[in-house]
Amino acid sequence: MKNESASERYMKLFGWEGSPFVFKILPDLFVGYESEMDSLTGSLCNGCKFSVILGPTGSGKTTLMKNLITKIQGYERVFYVPKPPNDPDGWKRIFTEIVRPGVLRRLLSRGMMNDITIYEVGEWVNKRSRGKRLLLLVDEAHESSRESLEWLRTLTDQVENLSLVMAGLPVFEKRLMEELETFRRRIETRVELTNLTLNETRELIKKRVEWMGGEDVKPFTSSSIQYIFDKTNGFPREILRACNELVQNALDKNVSSIDTDFLRESEHHGKRVAINNLEDLPYRQKSILNILSSGEDMTPTQIVKEISPEEYSDSGNAVRSVNNILRRLVRDKMVTRERKGKAFKYRISPKFQTMFINT
Ligand SMILES: Nc1ncnc2c1ncn2[C@@H]1O[C@H](COP(=O)(O)OP(=O)(O)OP(=O)(O)O)[C@@H](O)[C@H]1O
Ligand SMILES: [Mg+2]
Incomplete structure (x- = not known):
């Protein structure tokens, strides 16, 4: 196996002619x-x-x-x-x-x-x-x-x-x-332009895989696509980056299926792409964690006020987008949510607060 070139391994493991997830502008593979x-x-x-x-x-x-x-x-x-x-x-x-x-x-x-x-x-x-x-x-x-x-x-x-x-x-x-x-x-x-939906994320992956001669979304599965979507918020360039990391990881391990077992296994070995490595988090997740890292409970509207205004062009959009990101952060247990009176307030989980201060 040592003597195999990267392209031989792509072919052997996935039936691909090369790497599908390169940062290249490919207008024909446009989705959404x-x-x-x-x-x-x-x-x-x-x-x-x-x-x-x-x-x-x-x-x-x-x-x-x-x-x-x-x-x-x-x-x-x-x-x-x-x-x-x-x-x-x-x-x-x-x-x-x-x-x-x-x-x-x-x-x-x-x-x-x-x-x-x-x-x-x-x-x-x-x-x-x-x-x-x-x-x-x-x-x-x-x-x-x-x-x-x-x-x-x-x-x-x-x-x-x-x-x-x-x-x-x-x-x-x-x-x-x-x-x-x-x-x-x-x-x-x-x-x-903001982000792709879950279905469009799948479609992007499918088109890239087929472009390299692969079949459908293989080696990804619905659950690994859901994982990629959660991790990237459906941001096209981040989707490519996440897919590429997972594929490289699978190549290293000589594994031909990127499914829940693979994600769990990778996570177990500290290789999970998101979560444990703040540097790898998408920019917006990181900036919201940064705002929450003071330890204060905050509502989405308060968070929006802290984000530099040039990030968002209208405030309705901003609150919606921040809410989406918060939902993912809650799901990944990086942030907790509590009802305070009429509003929901968000707070960074203690483990991540320490990590943030350390980075
Ligand atoms: N709708 C889409 N369908 C499929 N692939 C996409 C889509 N949007 C972006 N991509 C892929 O994501 C990557 C980033 O896209 P692109 O370079 O067009 O973004 P951009 O908004 O122009 O970024 P920048 O502001 O940095 O120039 C490219 O590799 C592109 O092929
Ligand atoms: Mg551009």
Whole structure:
């Protein structure tokens, strides 16, 4: 067994051609977020000019954008920008690329591009796009400088038949609100990505397994998928991370089924992925434990107040999300719950309080 390569062991144990749970953007293996996708495609079909996709890191913004590109109809030119440029010249290049004239015309127009100023770009693009519908997708929008966003807004206003979709961390919306209200007011479609459901988590795992030539969700079972869902709160990147850890663990032990026995056994040997290792906990679970680690009893609303406001864009969502996480923490016995008058109050379990202080 020692001489076997990793890929031989994947094949032997699981019948896979390689590792399915790599952090790779695979738009074809997209699952869930149906209403968010419908809302975007619907409004883009109607020519909506400004849309925004918000979500924490790893929630699937880039994957959703790339999947949207494969689905969207009625746009003759689609242009994806992984990261906004920091100066107007960058936008000038992007807007002229959107029109993408033929090679010869591109060579001819290159010279011209140097002659026109950023103020003329809108008109230049309008002339050349000849009524074609254009779609510009800008990822990592929260990284843009204020100046860069102002140019993006102006150019999008000027170019007829252009729709803009931006994706960014929730803090992007807050920035728009504080610094660029004129931009924020133009946004007609806003979707927020949070997490996948249990069924969608299963579907994600299934698609990844089948992508590597495996069958259904094997070697996972309903109970190990439930475990993964609880541990990751259905956050796509965390699901991949958890699956990968369990698979590596199974490879080490030469075990071909990741079921309750396997989880119990791993836990017994201190290898359970969550619970005993605070560093491995998903970020939000950790931050709630951190807040509770003072030892005080708190209601979900009090906890929300302690979380930095840029984490959540509206408070109803925040309380719902915190409640979900608390439910999982209670189930994993990291937190206890007690009714105090009308409200439920939460408190960190003594064992975890000590661990928290020690880390
Ligand atoms: N809906 C989904 N279906 C299947 N896989 C997904 C989905 N969303 C995300 N993933 C997978 O999870 C990982 C993280 O997704 P992605 O990079 O799109 O997140 P992100 O929100 O753009 O994160 P960041 O803010 O860090 O850029 C990727 O490997 C991606 O393939
Ligand atoms: Mg991304």
